[in-house]
Structure formats: structure tokens, C-alpha cells
Amino acid sequence: MSYQPHWDIIYQYRHLLLEGLQETVRLVLAAMPASLLLGLLVAAGRSFLRGPWSVLSKFCVAYVEFFRNIPPIVQFFFWGFAVGLGVFPAALVALSVSSSAYIAEIVRAGIASIPRTQAEAARSSGMSEWQAIVHVILPQAMIRVIPPLSIEFINIIKNSSVAMTIGLAELTFQTQEIEARSFRGFEAATAVTVLYVLLASVVVGLMHVAERLVRLDVRKG
Amino acid sequence: MGRPLAGDCDRRHSSRPTMIAADKISKWYGPVQVLREVTLHVAKGEVVVVCGPSGSGKSTVLRCINRLETVQQGRIVVDGIEVTGPSPDINRLRAEIGIVFQAFNLYPHMTVLRNIMLAPLLVRKQTSRAAEENARALLLKVGIPEKAEAYPSQLSGGQQQRVAIARALAMQPKLMLFDEPTSALDPEMISEVLDVISALAADGMTMLVVTHEMGFARKVADRVIFMSEGTIVEEAPPEAFFGNPQMPRTKAFLSKILSH
Numbered sequence: 224m225s226y227q228p229h230w231d232i233i234y235q236y237r238h239l240l241l242e243g244l245q246e247t248v249r250l251v252l253a254a255m256p257a258s259l260l261l262g263l264l265v266a267a268g269r270s271f272l273r274g275p276w277s278v279l280s281k282f283c284v285a286y287v288e289f290f291r292n293i294p295p296i297v298q299f300f301f302w303g304f305a306v307g308l309g310v311f312p313a314a315l316v317a318l319s320v321s322s323s324a325y326i327a328e329i330v331r332a333g334i335a336s337i338p339r340t341q342a343e344a345a346r347s348s349g350m351s352e353w354q355a356i357v358h359v360i361l362p363q364a365m366i367r368v369i370p371p372l373s374i375e376f377i378n379i380i381k382n383s384s385v386a387m388t389i390g391l392a393e394l395t396f397q398t399q400e401i402e403a404r405s406f407r408g409f410e411a412a413t414a415v416t417v418l419y420v421l422l423a424s425v426v427v428g429l430m431h432v433a434e435r436l437v438r439l440d441v442r443k444g
Numbered sequence: 445m446g447r448p449l450a451g452d453c454d455r456r457h458s459s460r461p462t463m464i465a466a467d468k469i470s471k472w473y474g475p476v477q478v479l480r481e482v483t484l485h486v487a488k489g490e491v492v493v494v495c496g497p498s499g500s501g502k503s504t505v506l507r508c509i510n511r512l513e514t515v516q517q518g519r520i521v522v523d524g525i526e527v528t529g530p531s532p533d534i535n536r537l538r539a540e541i542g543i544v545f546q547a548f549n550l551y552p553h554m555t556v557l558r559n560i561m562l563a564p565l566l567v568r569k570q571t572s573r574a575a576e577e578n579a580r581a582l583l584l585k586v587g588i589p590e591k592a593e594a595y596p597s598q599l600s601g602g603q604q605q606r607v608a609i610a611r612a613l614a615m616q617p618k619l620m621l622f623d624e625p626t627s628a629l630d631p632e633m634i635s636e637v638l639d640v641i642s643a644l645a646a647d648g649m650t651m652l653v654v655t656h657e658m659g660f661a662r663k664v665a666d667r668v669i670f671m672s673e674g675t676i677v678e679e680a681p682p683e684a685f686f687g688n689p690q691m692p693r694t695k696a697f698l699s700k701i702l703s704h
Binding site: 340341343344345346347348349350351354358359362363366437 | 510512535536537538539540541542543545547549550551552553562563566567611612615
């Protein structure tokens with residue numbers, strides 16, 4: 224006797240799937256810019272701070288090591304149960320902070336890959352260090368790291384599922400909800416898988432468009 | 445005649461104010477000494493060419509003038525401002541010094557026009573319109589006005605270097621430094637860049653040019669300096685330098701470089 228999937232379950236519980244999708248998208252849409260901004264700040268701090276500011280630079284190193292070595296689920300528990308933030312805020316902070324550590328390293332590598340001669344050219348025309356960083360170094364660095372950034376953005380989508388452990392009713396949580404109500408876990412999981420793949424594809428697609436837009440100038444000729 | 449002392453040069457150019465005064469500058473990279481008490485003066489409006497084998501320190505001297513490199517000993521004063529001081533307003537100083545690099549160093553993520561406009565916009569706080577007008581005029585001056593909207597990667601080496609020159613000129617500097625501007629170019633493109641530099645010289649720009657282009661030096665330089673192993677070996681106006689080199693090292697260098 225083999226398993227007979229009842230795909231109509233998906234239609235029957237579509238409101239749960241939609242709710243879950245909504246929560247996941249909300250979380251991911253907020254976490255992506257937050258982690259990007261945090262990661263950018265930390266990477267810039269590590270790459271550019273010198274002299275009296277180098278204490279902050281060491282802090283950035285510690286930040287990266289700390290938050291990328293601790294499993295996401297532990298970070299979710301920390302913000303949700305130890306610190307006691309609400310479900311969505313805790314999920315957002317945990318997801319943003321843990322991803323920002325990886326993004327910081329990605330951006331730092333991008334910054335380091337820009338030849339020193341670019342900064343020399345910029346500073347030689349009288350630009351301040353800040354102006355050279357903002358107008359010459361960072362734009363080039365960010366263009367270069369679009370591919371590895373898209374990897375990390377997909378990780379954000381995947382790690383968002385951990386939020387169910389602190390009570391967020393996102394997509395993966397809904398799999399279990401539907402299973403509990405209908406015993407049709409397989410169909411639910413399949414539907415959720417397809418939705419995750421779709422989300423990831425959207426992100427990848429957007430990154431490709433972005434890359435083609437900004438790199439057109441770099442790749443031509 | 446031998447190597448004229450710095451004093452002789454001052455006497456010859458005492459009518460013109462000094463733009464660059466580098467006195468006894470020495471520099472070490474760790475244990476290696478790359479500049480040995482180099483003294484070099486450039487008067488306003490003068491065109492000085494520096495030549496020499498690689499490792500002679502000629503590019504290093506150039507880079508010390510706008511403080512891309514620092515010296516451990518000695519003093520450099522540019523247009524009255526002390527470069528080697530404890531805390532010079534380095535950005536303000538650099539705004540008055542234009543530099544053109546061997547590898548062009550254009551900003552690849554910006555159009556040619558934006559490359560030229562960027563510093564005037566940010567440093568001189570020009571309006572967008574003024575900066576653009578200025579940039580287009582400079583592009584015309586270097587001979588490639590049609591390339592304004594192109595990106596550096598779409599240009600030939602000679603065109604890129606001319607954009608680099610325009611970019612340096614956009615800040616209306618008092619002094620232009622050229623670090624082997626044609627060394628990275630295919631031979632066919634060298635003359636188009638040298639023509640632009642020669643025109644600049646004819647306009648009265650104070651220039652310090654590190655180059656191997658001896659034909660250019662002969663035509664355009666007021667003075668040619670030969671450096672080797674961190675010191676100035678010989679220094680003379682082009683007729684004397686090429687026609688009657690004094691030091692054996694100079695003669696050896698010239699014979700090697702002029703033979704092909």
C-alpha cells in the first residue's frame with residue numbers, strides 16, 4: 224500500500240500557507256536591508272578605522288567572530304527568551320545580526336579587492352578619506368560582491384525558518400500546523416518547499432538584474 | 445661643467461618663485477634606503493624631467509611631493525606649504541597638485557565625464573553645471589570630447605591617459621606631476637599623450653615629469669635630471685644633458701636608452 228498524496232490539501236489550507244508566506248516575506252524583507260547595513264558598517268569599521276579609532280576596529284573583528292560562530296537557533300533563543308523581545312522583533316534582530324556577520328566578511332573582502340591605487344588617485348585630487356571611501360571605494364566594492372551577497376540573502380530566507388522555534392507563524396511552522404490538522408505533512412512540506420524555492424529564485428533573479436545593470440559598464444569593452 | 449649645485453639653479457631661476465623645494469630628503473623602506481639626501485627644486489613655470497633606471501627612486505621622489513609617500517629625513521615645501529610638516533592640511537595641498545599615474549587609475553565605475561567632474565564637485569564644491577562645463581572643455585582640450593559618456597574600459601590606453609590628464613587638470617592645479625605617463629602605452633599611442641603634455645608645458649604649467657621619453661625631454665624640458673640608486677647623478681638643461689653628459693653613469697644610461 225503506497226502513499227496517495229491528496230494535493231487538494233494545499234488548496235484547503237491555503238490561508239495557512241498564505242499567512243506563513245506573509246510572515247516569512249515580512250521577516251526576510253526587513254532582515255535583508257538591516258543585515259546589509261549592519262554588515263556594511265562593520266566591514267567599513269574593520270577596513271578603514273585607524274589610529275585612535277582602531278579600538279572600534281577590533282570591536283568589529285570581535286562582532287564578526289562572535290555572531291558567525293554561534294548557530295542561528297541559539298541566537299533566536301537568545302533574543303526571544305533570554306532578552307525577551309517580542310516574537311517578530313526577536314526574529315528580526317536574530318536573523319539580521321547573524322547574517323550581518325557573514326555579510327561583513329563578504330563586504331570586507333570586496334573592499335580589500337579594490338586596488339590601493341584607486342584610493343591614491345582619489346586622495347591625490349584632494350578628496351578626504353571619507354569622500355574617497357564613499358564615492359570611489361565602496362561603490363566598486365559593492366558591485367564586486369553582488370554574487371556572494373546573493374548567497375547570503377538566500378541564507379536569510381533559509382534561516383528565517385528557525386523563527387518558528389520562538390513562535391513566529393512563518394512557512395515552516397505552517398507545515399507542522401497543516402500536518403497536525405490533516406496528517407498530510409508530505410503535501411504541506413512540498414508546497415512549502417516550492418514556495419521557498421520561488422522566494423529564492425526571486426532574490427537570485429533580482430541580483431542578476433542588479434548585476435547586469437551595474438556591471439554593464441565594467442564588462443563592456 | 446658637472447652637476448650644478450642647487451644654488452646654481454636658484455641663481456638661474458631666482459626671478460621665478462619656487463614651486464617645489466625638496467631639500468636633502470631621505471627615505472628608507474625598512475633597511476633599504478631608496479632616497480639618499482635628494483635635493484630638487486622646481487621653479488614656477490618650469491618643466492623638469494626626471495629619468496633613470498628602475499629602482500633609482502625617481503617615482504618615489506614624485507610621490508613624496510604630494511605625500512603619497514613620506515620621507516624620514518629632509519624637508520619638502522610646495523608653493524610655500526610644508527609637505528613634510530607634522531600635520532599639513534594634506535587635502536588642501538593635494539587639491540593644488542595634479543598627478544597623472546602610469547596606470548591611469550581612472551574610476552572604472554564612472555563615466556569619463558564623471559571621472560573628471562568628481563573632485564571639483566566634492567573638493568571645490570562646484571555646481572554640477574559648472575563642473576560638467578569645465579569637464580567637457582577639458583575633454584575637448586585633450587582631444588576626445590566625444591568620449592564623455594563612455595566608461596574607461598571602453599577607451600584605448602592613450603585615451604584613458606588623456607582622460608586622466610583632464611581629470612588632474614579639472615582641479616586647476618598649480619603643479620602637475622607625471623609618473624611615467626606613457627610607460628604603459630602601446631607605441632602608437634605615446635605621441636598623442638605626449639602632445640597633450642607638451643601643450644600643457646607650452647601653456648606655462650609647472651611640471652615634474654618622470655619619463656623614459658628622451659625625445660620629449662629634449663623638446664619640452666627646461667631641465668633634465670638623471671637619478672640612479674637614490675641620488676641625483678646629473679642635472680642640466682637638455683642641450684647640455686644630451687649633448688655633453690658629464691658623469692659616466694649618465695653616459696652609460698643614455699647610450700643604453702638612446703640606442704633603440
